[in-house]
Amino acid sequence: MQRETDLDLKRRAARVLPNGVYGHESTLLLPESYPQFFSRADGAYLWDADGNKYLDYMCAYGPNLLGYADPRVNAVAVEQLSKGDAMTGPSPAMVELAEVMTDMVSHADWAMFCKNGTDATTMAKTIARAQTGKRVILVAAGAYHGAAPWCTPRPDGVIAEDRAHIETYAYNDIDSLEAAVAAAGDDLAGIFAAPFKHDAFIDQALPDPAYAKRARELCDQTGALLIVDDIRAGFRLTRDCSWELIGVRPDLSTWGKSFANGLPISALLGSDRAREGAGSIYATGSFWFSAVPMVAALETLKIIRTSGYLEHMISLGETLRKGLGAAASDAGMGFRQTGPVQMPLFLFDDDPDFRIGFAWSEAMLRRGIYVHPWHNMFLCQAMTRDDIDMTITAAREAFDEVKQARATLQPHPVVSAMFSAIAAE
Numbered sequence: 001m002q003r004e005t006d007l008d009l010k011r012r013a014a015r016v017l018p019n020g021v022y023g024h025e026s027t028l029l030l031p032e033s034y035p036q037f038f039s040r041a042d043g044a045y046l047w048d049a050d051g052n053k054y055l056d057y058m059c060a061y062g063p064n065l066l067g068y069a070d071p072r073v074n075a076v077a078v079e080q081l082s083k084g085d086a087m088t089g090p091s092p093a094m095v096e097l098a099e100v101m102t103d104m105v106s107h108a109d110w111a112m113f114c115k116n117g118t119d120a121t122t123m124a125k126t127i128a129r130a131q132t133g134k135r136v137i138l139v140a141a142g143a144y145h146g147a148a149p150w151c152t153p154r155p156d157g158v159i160a161e162d163r164a165h166i167e168t169y170a171y172n173d174i175d176s177l178e179a180a181v182a183a184a185g186d187d188l189a190g191i192f193a194a195p196f197k198h199d200a201f202i203d204q205a206l207p208d209p210a211y212a213k214r215a216r217e218l219c220d221q222t223g224a225l226l227i228v229d230d231i232r233a234g235f236r237l238t239r240d241c242s243w244e245l246i247g248v249r250p251d252l253s254t255w256g257k258s259f260a261n262g263l264p265i266s267a268l269l270g271s272d273r274a275r276e277g278a279g280s281i282y283a284t285g286s287f288w289f290s291a292v293p294m295v296a297a298l299e300t301l302k303i304i305r306t307s308g309y310l311e312h313m314i315s316l317g318e319t320l321r322k323g324l325g326a327a328a329s330d331a332g333m334g335f336r337q338t339g340p341v342q343m344p345l346f347l348f349d350d351d352p353d354f355r356i357g358f359a360w361s362e363a364m365l366r367r368g369i370y371v372h373p374w375h376n377m378f379l380c381q382a383m384t385r386d387d388i389d390m391t392i393t394a395a396r397e398a399f400d401e402v403k404q405a406r407a408t409l410q411p412h413p414v415v416s417a418m419f420s421a422i423a424a425e
């Protein structure tokens with residue numbers, strides 16, 4: 001496997017980019033051999049800067065839903081690019097996109113478009129406060145809602161005032177949610193919930209319908225707004241808001257990543273209950289009205305409505321889960337696969353500092369399969385049965401390799417330091 005170009009880019013990046021690359025796209029928290037820079041992506045595959053090819057189970061951390069460079073989506077995007085993208089105001093596609101999304105998402109009566117997930121979650125928080133005139137926002141401890149000071153997982157540069165009136169509860173835990181609502185008194189503005197628990201580093205968990213229903217009731221009783229953050233899971237679980245699957249309708253839902261198949265757009269959808277608050281806040285961005293991502297979203301949503309992309313991903317995901325489970329048990333490895341099959345997370349038993357998971361992921365990477373050792377992954381429509389078979393074959397070899405090497409595996413320096421620091425807190 002060639003690495004020279006990537007290593008050279010990493011050296012250059014260290015001089016001109018903070019930490020080389022920032023955020024979770026940095027490979028600082030990944031196995032040492034993971035490439036940082038990519039030069040091409042097509043369908044379910046990804047090529048790094050040295051030309052090494054991988055079957056990509058990260059899908060750009062979610063945006064790749066149909067396949068990278070999907071020709072149907074690209075065609076409309078390129079055509080719109082020659083007509084106009086960022087203009088002095090939006091194109092007609094904005095109205096159509098709002099119509100389509102509010103038709104598809106049952107709870108939604110209106111839509112606002114922005115660029116990143118953080119824009120949408122931050123606007124949802126502001127609208128909940130504007131609508132209710134109250135201050136407290138509840139979020140599940142450990143849930144990721146973006147990188148703004150009110151929600152970033154890192155404390156650096158954040159002051160207590162940035163987090164004022166942001167309180168936590170435990171996901172799926174009704175007692176904890178009720179206690180947090182009671183503590184908010186008559187000052188509760190909103191409750192955030194991920195569609196399922198998809199926090200990093202720990203097993204994923206599906207939502208307990210009783211918890212989701214209780215969150216709805218508590219919002220109805222207090223006048224607070226219920227907000228489902230569907231940025232990561234949106235349209236990967238169903239063709240509606242994800243909590244529609246358990247019969248709970250939020251007042252606001254946040255969307256991003258995949259609904260334009262990777263072109264930059266995110267959305268906040270809301271019900272009439274939140275319309276006044278939404279209309280009252282000041283919200284805009286230089287690129288929020290760009291036409292290209294909107295036509296790409298319209299095309300992606302058409303494919304979502306009219307194709308079996310979701311059933312295909314679920315069917316492949318079931319085969320993958322079964323095949324990996326069998327491979328792990330044949331190798332005698334304790335291997336946990338959690339979350340929906342089309343958004344799996346893989347963790348190993350007895351692996352507190354992730355050294356087994358890191359070694360297995362590296363063994364997969366050497367076989368041309370890009371998996372993540374601590375973040376949930378994503379299947380996409382472009383994956384095939386052959387891709388899944390290839391993954392299972394590679395996994396069998398990787399399990400055996402790691403089992404042989406187990407006694408000699410070393411912890412990852414940055415990850416183990418991070419966990420020691422958390423344990424010491």
Ligand code: PMP
Nearest residue numbers: 116117118144145146229231232
């Ligand atoms: N919410 C969730 C659930 C997410 O997964 C993410 C991104 N990983 C965000 C919010 C923030 O989105 P963005 O990175 O586009 O700002």
